[in-house]
Amino acid sequence: MTEFVTRFGSLKDFDKGHIEIINDNPKYYVFSNVFEVANGAKPYEKVAVAKNLEYVIEAIRAEGTSGWMAASHDEFCIVMDGQVDIEFVKLDNPDAVAPASKEGTVAVQGEPKGKRMGSIRLGHGHQALLPKGAAYRFSSAGTSVMVQQSILGDLTVQKWGEICYS
């Protein structure tokens, strides 16, 4: 019986694919690789690797401890490499931090005011809910890679020309 080997990528071991153009523009495919992007990113820089109108997927290099963040809507993160801890605080006044009119991740100024909700430790391939109304912060003892599902916001970094095939 065939023994299958599932190949995941990592920060230290990834093999980027390619585009073979027949009659097209490679820029239209906005092709990048999350591990390559994380390799060239600052810790917790939220680099957009996909954008669909207002929505984004951000690649994040998790290293050390992030600042506190929140959003007026649910967000989600998936660990692509390494291990990431998330702490959560239920905000006493979430609208003051991330009003409904404001989309995307916002930075929480200072320590979040509210009750501690607990923590989640994520390993490879694990996905967590970053719930609306909660502040959260990440920490990683080593260097890890995540993707985050969110909406284009003040913290989103767009540098398509640097990260994509052209």
Next chain:
Amino acid sequence: MNAIAEKIPATVAGYKTFELGGFTFLRDEYFVTITWPVKDRRQSHTMSADAFLRALMRDVAWGFFYGVVNFDHVFGTRNLYGKVEFFGGRLNEHYHNNGLSYVEVFDTPRAMKLIKEILADWCNEGFDPFAAPLETGDAAFGEKHGNNLKAIDRFRVATRRMPGLDGDSPLRGDDNGYAINRAFADVAQDKPVIKAEPGFEGELHAFNLFAYLSRSDVTWNPSVTSVCKNSLFCPTTEEYILPIIHGNDRVEWFLQFSDEIMWNITDKETGRPRARVLMKAGDVAAMPADIAHQGFSKKRSMLLVWENGNPGIVKMHESGEIPPYPVTF
């Protein structure tokens, strides 16, 4: 001269024949033949029965999906959201330019009822149109023998926020019939560690997405695992060939979670080749709104399909309000 008989037989090799508007559908031991009216005769088209049934299964499971479901380079459906267009040759410039294309629009419930009947009658015992060929073998072929209603009654998992939350779609495990697929036996099944303070037990949530995907019992069948307003993460596991050539009516994005997929990209309106895109683990790429794509996965792989479910987006593309490409740089 009309080479196609005006009346088709009621059954062939034990399989029922079907009509929908101007289209006829007939299957035999190996093939499906579709005909439609053109000029003073009928145009015919033949597909392998297994390929036709795999494509039809996706139309049933996805409710005709987003945009165009090309069964191959000639026949397919286009979702008009409430109605559905069936076409022969419309998106093939040679058929269309020579007056051999045909389009007919049906109310979605009527069309769905008929294609479910076709699927129920034409899928033999042992043939699972959601499975990879190495899993389901050659049971699709031969004279009619039995059926596989259990396999074709699967539906697309509807998740409101995230699987595993109270009242939301379930996680997958041995206990609810989701065994680890043979191709993902090496995928770790560990779980996140959740430490909730008293009173917040139901609010913190995480799961092992890759383990969840390793237990998918279908191929090429996206199901939602996270919802951020209209932003839908729809990961899926892929093996062999995407049974349809998907013509986009909006920008779609792919993030390759594991292994690799080669995509053939063609122009949505003409079928002309435009590019080939090889995606490996960690790669991200857009599928523009004016292309059609078909994937080839030599080993079962994990792919994140990312959709924007905004119902107004089709008109925005059609009117030119937004370009077919998601980013300019």
